[in-house]
Amino acid sequence: MSKVISNERIDEDFFLLKVEDQKLSKIGQFYMLRAWDSYPTLSRPISVYDSDDNSVSFLVKIVGEGTEILSELKKGDDIEITGPLGKGFPEDISGKIALVGGGVGIAPLFKSAKEYKNNPNNTVDVYLGFSGTPILEEEYKKICDNLIVNVGGFITDDIDTTKYDYILTCGPEIMMQVLYKKCKEEKTDDRLYVSMENRMACGFGACLVCTCKTNHGNKKVCKDGPVFLANEVWGE
C-alpha cells in the first residue's frame, strides 16, 4: 500500500496524481492502480508520467468509474500501485528523437523526453495533439528541444519523419496508424515505436487477455509491451 503525495486537478478531464514509491521505473512502463477494495474488480493500467527517488506520478484522464475514484484521492490516502510493469521505450538510443503523443497518450512521453535529453548528443522534439484544450504545454516545453502542439487537427501532419532517427508514439490507435502510414510513405517505418493500449486484467503476463497479434506471433501488451516496433504490429 502506498500513500498519495498530491493530486492536482489540471482541468475537467485530467489530473496529476503523485504517489510515494521508491521503485525505479523505466521509460514507457506502467503501473496497475487500485484505490479501492474489491469493487471495481480490475485495477487500472496507467503509464508513468514522471518519477524520482521517492515518488511516481501519473497523468490520468477521467473516463469512467475507476479513473473517477482515482481523481478523488487526497494527500495521505492509500493506493495500491503494482509495478513498474512492461517493456517501455528503447533506452540507450541517441540521435534525433521525435516523441508523438495524442490526448492522454502524451503521459509516457514526459519522463521519456527528460531521460533522452540527459544524453547531450540527443535532440528531442515533442509533438502533442489535442482534440480539446491542450494541457501541460509549459511543462513539456521545458524538457525538450522543440515542442509542437496541434489542437483540433492532426498532429501527424506536423511532422517530417525523415528528420528523425527514432520516432516514438503513444495515443489513440487511429492516430498511431496514420503516423505509421506516413512513415511507410517516407520510408521511416523501421524507426517507429508504438505504445499499444489494450484492456488488461492481471497486468503482468499471467492471464492472456491483453494479447496483441504481431508478426512474431501473439504478444502480451502488458509484459512484452506496451511498446513495440510498429512494423512488428502492423507490418506484413
Added chain:
Amino acid sequence: MSKVISNERIDEDFFLLKVEDQKLSKIGQFYMLRAWDSYPTLSRPISVYDSDDNSVSFLVKIVGEGTEILSELKKGDDIEITGPLGKGFPEDISGKIALVGGGVGIAPLFKSAKEYKNNPNNTVDVYLGFSGTPILEEEYKKICDNLIVNVGGFITDDIDTTKYDYILTCGPEIMMQVLYKKCKEEKTDDRLYVSMENRMACGFGACLVCTCKTNHGNKKVCKDGPVFLANEVWGE
C-alpha cells in the same frame, strides 16, 4: 440527492452525520442512506438521531462496508437519503416515560426524549447501556430529566419499570428481551414499546424481506414498524 452539512467523529466506532433535509420526521423513524452509486447493492437503514427545519442527523456505528463509506463523508459531499420511513414511537403520550437504549440503539432516543420533554407534564428518564466507552452523555443529560448510564453491565438492572407509564426501548434484541421479561415480571409489559431491527432491502414495504412475526400476523419492520408493542412481538 442531499448534501452533507457535517460529519463529526465521536470515537473510533461512532460518528454523527448531519445532512441537509427539509422533510419532517417523526420520532423513531429512519432513513435509507446511500452515499455510493451501485455498489454496495443495498442502502443502509439508519434512525433519525435529531432533526430541525433544514437538517437531519444520524448517529452511526461503523460495523461494515456501508457504514465505513458513510463515515468518510465530508461537508458538501452528496448523499441519497430516502425517508423518513416507518412507524416510530407513540407521539401523543404523556406521563412518566422511560427511554432505554443499548449501544447504537440510543440513537432514536435523543430526538424522542426532546419531543416528549416539550410536554411540560411529562417526566422523561433516559437509560443508556454501553459495553465499551459511553458516548454523548452530556448531550443526553441536557434533554431529559434523569440520565442513567451503565457501562459494562446490564442497563436493564437499573430500571424499576413500575415507576413509568411508558417504556420505550431500542438496542440489541437480547437486551430488549431481558427488559421485556422484567416488565412481564413487574406486570408492565403492556406499556413497553420496542424498536425492532431487521435486515432490509427496500425499506418502504415493497419487498417483504424484513418481516417480523407478531401476534397480529407478519408485519414489515420497515413499514409497520420499526416500533411495535413488545407484547405484539413476543407475547403469546
Added chain:
Amino acid sequence: MSRLETTFAGVKFKNPVALASGTCGFGREMNEFFDIEKLGGICSKGLIEHPHGGNDGIRVWETPSGMMNSVGLENPGVDAFIENDLAWVNSKELVNIVNLGGHSIDDYLSGVEKLNKVNLDILELNISCPNVKEGGMNFGVKTEAAREVVKLIRKECKHKLVVKLSPNAEDIVSLARMCEEEGAEGVSLTNTFLGMAIDINKRKPVFNNGYAGLSGPAIKPISLRMVHQVAHAVNIPVMGLGGITTWQDAIEFIMAGATVIQVGTASFMKPDISLDIINGMDKWLADNGIESIEEIRGIV
C-alpha cells in the same frame, strides 16, 4: 414519449419498462415515491392461491453487486389481492401484470380460476417455486415437468399468459420453446439464481432454507446471455430482466431481443430508478435518431 411505445403479445406498453415481481409490492408503496403511471407496467408480488407466511429466519443477504432473498412467497393470497389491491392497480394507466406462483398443480389451478373472474392485462406464471410434493425441486427445472403445468394453465387461463423462466433450468432454451409450443403468449426471464451463503461463525447456512435467490447487477451478464439465447429461439415476445440497473443495461436487453424489460433489485437502490431508466432510454433513442424502440429490438 411515443418512441418508447411497444406492444407485447398485443398488449400496448407506453414504454418497455415494468417493475419486477416481488420488488414493488402491489405498487402502492412505489406510488408514494413517484407516479407509477409513468411506468410501462408493473408485476405484482408473487401470489399463491391461499395466504402464505413465507420463510423464517434471515430473508436477505447482500452479496458483491447483488443480494440473495428468501422471502418464500409470503403473500396475502389471491382473494385478498383481488379484494384489496386489484381495482387500485387496474385504475392506473399501466399494464397490470399479475404474478402467480404455486407449490402444487392444484395451487396454480385454483389461483388461475380465481383470476379468470377478474380483469388484468397479463398473467405471469412463476414456475420456479419449489414443488413441495416433488421434494422441493422446482417445476421450472426440467422442460417436461414444466410442460405439464404450462399445458394445464394455458388451457384454464383466460388471460394472456407469460411464463417466467428460472435460470436454474437445465435448458432454458428448450423450456422457452416448450412454452411457445404450449401456447403461452410470451416468456419472461430470468428469475433469481440459486445461491448460497454460509455464516462461518455459526457454521450454518445464512438462510434457513440453505439456498436462496441471487439477483442484482452481479447476474446481469448471465441473464442477458439467456435472454439473447431465448429471444433468438422463439417467436413469442420476451420480457428480459436480471440485474438491470441503468438505461444502458435496458438497451442491451432490448438489443438482445427483449420486448419489455423489468427492473427488480435496482429499485432498492433508488425507488424511482425505473424512471431514470425510461428517461435515459428515451434520450438515447432521440440522440441516435431512432424513432421507435422496436427498431433496435433483437438487432444483436
Added chain:
Amino acid sequence: MSRLETTFAGVKFKNPVALASGTCGFGREMNEFFDIEKLGGICSKGLIEHPHGGNDGIRVWETPSGMMNSVGLENPGVDAFIENDLAWVNSKELVNIVNLGGHSIDDYLSGVEKLNKVNLDILELNISCPNVKEGGMNFGVKTEAAREVVKLIRKECKHKLVVKLSPNAEDIVSLARMCEEEGAEGVSLTNTFLGMAIDINKRKPVFNNGYAGLSGPAIKPISLRMVHQVAHAVNIPVMGLGGITTWQDAIEFIMAGATVIQVGTASFMKPDISLDIINGMDKWLADNGIESIEEIRGIV
C-alpha cells in the same frame, strides 16, 4: 502452518489454496511477486495438445463485481509447456496441477498421451471447451456426452484425474456423480459462467464470440451453492472455486465441502491475495482452536 495441511485424493497440500487455471500463467509471473512455494498448489493455464492463438477481438470486459474473459484457450501447446515450464514448476514445493483442454476427443487424447510421459501431481481436465465438431456446444453440458470424454481419458491417463465442471452444465450434480462413477479422483468447480455484454453504440456483442466466461466475486454465491450440492453428492474430493476473494470466502467453500480451494480472478486485484487468504484462514483456525482444516470441511 500444519493446521492448514490437507490431503486431496492422496496428494498432500501444505495448505488448501491453489491458483486457478488461466489466472496465473505457469506460475513464473506470480513468482516475481511472491514465493509461490507458499501456495498449496498451482493450476497451469489450460493447455491444448497443439499451440493455439486464442480468440480475436476484445478478451476482457469488466462487469459489476466480476469480469468476463474470452481468451479462447490461447496456449503454447503441451510440448512447449513440457519443454519450457514443467521442470520449473516441478522444482517448486507445491502441488503441480496441469489443466488440459481440447476441442475434440482427439485433442484430449493426444494431450494426455504426452502428459503421461512426464511428472506432474494432478491432471485437471477442463471439459468446458466448446466442442468444435458439435457446433461449439461444450462437452461439459450434458452428462452423457461428458461421460464419453471422461471414460476415455480416465482409461488413458496415468495421473490423478480431477475433472473441472462447468456451471453451465444442465445438471452439475449428475455430472459430478458421473465423474465419480468413471473413476475420476476428484472434481473441481466452477469454471466460468456463460455471460454476454453488448456494445450498444456499435450494436454488436462486445466479444467476437458473442458470449464469454463470467468470473469473480459476482458468481460466488452460485459457485458456493454448486460446490455444496456436489460435495454432498459424491465421495470423491472437491476443489471449490468461483469468486473467492477473502479468507472468509475460502472458509465458506471448505465448510460447504471443498477440500482444496482455488483463487482465480481475485489475483488480478492483488497478485499475492492468495497469501492473504492463506494467512487469514490460518489465523481464524487458530483463534477458534481448530487444529486441522479438515475438522470443518463439509460441516455445513
